[in-house]
Amino acid sequence: MERCRMQRRKAAAVTVSAYFELVFNLVKLIIQYYKELESEVVQVTEHVTVWETPMKRLEARNSFMACITSHGDISSTILIRMNGSSFKTLCTLLRDQGGLRCSWHMGIDEMVAIFLYTIAHNEKNRVLQKTCRRSGETISRVIKRVLNSVLKLHPILLRKPKPVLENLEDLRWKHFKNCLGALDGTIIDVRTTKEKKERYQMRKGTIGMNALGVCNQDLEFIYVLSGWEGSAHDGRFLRDAPIRPNGLKVPRGYYYLCDASYSNCQGFLAPY
Numbered sequence: 001m002e003r004c005r006m007q008r009r010k011a012a013a014v015t016v017s018a019y020f021e022l023v024f025n026l027v028k029l030i031i032q033y034y035k036e037l038e039s040e041v042v043q044v045t046e047h048v049t050v051w052e053t054p055m056k057r058l059e060a061r062n063s064f065m066a067c068i069t070s071h072g073d074i075s076s077t078i079l080i081r082m083n084g085s086s087f088k089t090l091c092t093l094l095r096d097q098g099g100l101r102c103s104w105h106m107g108i109d110e111m112v113a114i115f116l117y118t119i120a121h122n123e124k125n126r127v128l129q130k131t132c133r134r135s136g137e138t139i140s141r142v143i144k145r146v147l148n149s150v151l152k153l154h155p156i157l158l159r160k161p162k163p164v165l166e167n168l169e170d171l172r173w174k175h176f177k178n179c180l181g182a183l184d185g186t187i188i189d190v191r192t193t194k195e196k197k198e199r200y201q202m203r204k205g206t207i208g209m210n211a212l213g214v215c216n217q218d219l220e221f222i223y224v225l226s227g228w229e230g231s232a233h234d235g236r237f238l239r240d241a242p243i244r245p246n247g248l249k250v251p252r253g254y255y256y257l258c259d260a261s262y263s264n265c266q267g268f269l270a271p272y
């Protein structure tokens with residue numbers, strides 16, 4: 001009798017544990033199923049973003065602009081490398097002095113934001129299409145328009161050089177009497193036609209364009225020269241700067257500081 005009860009209890013325990021295991025496995029299965037379903041859904045939506053509804057697209061555009069104009073200076077500095085007030089000033093300058101006009105579909109602030117975002121992060125057109133929700137053609141056109149307006153601002157944006165005076169307090173500059181600023185070159189990646197490729201090819205095989213920048217003591221640009229092929233030697237490129245129509249002017253007795261690679265090129269340079 002006793003034994004029989006024990007056996008029955010054991011059997012019941014086994015049944016209960018088996019039952020729990022079954023339920024447990026079932027739940028696990030269901031969770032797994034939903035997880036898979038979810039990942040499939042994500043994949044599908046990622047695939048379909050091209051066919052976003054106009055409303056969604058507008059929302060995404062607005063949130064991109066909000067990150068720049070209304071989420072504070074840290075957010076805008078991360079995205080376009082300047083704070084909100086500087087951004088507004090630049091937009092006004094481009095409109096009033098650079099002749100930038102808004103289009104039927106896009107305001108000046110969005111144009112400038114797309115332009116700045118591109119140059120701040122060296123971003124590709126395809127990436128921008130996703131970030132700004134604009135077509136590749138629109139982005140390319142907008143960037144050209146803003147760039148043309150920025151170029152028109154050169155009398156305002158480029159500074160007149162002022163020489164270092166003897167009584168200057170700044171520790172970094174006070175030993176360089178009559179120095180007008182510092183210059184250096186950099187290489188910008190470009191795409192060229194097949195015929196021009198050879199001239200733009202650099203030592204390591206990349207295709208690039210030389211650019212020369214000259215700054216004053218406050219790191220404000222005085223002069224920029226670009227367009228020389230990447231294969232051109234620094235010296236050749238620099239010799240060209242003073243003899244251009246709007247070239248780099250260096251009065252007698254004044255000089256610029258430069259990287260050692262430029263040092264034997266010109267009389268007006270002093271290596272730092």
Ligand SMILES: *[C@@H]1O[C@H](CO)[C@@H](O)[C@H](O)[C@H]1NC(C)=O
Nearest residue numbers: 073081082083084085086087
């Ligand atoms: C924005 O940045 C400019 C230039 O760096 C600076 O002069 C200005 O004070 C900044 N404005 C604010 C509100 O932080």
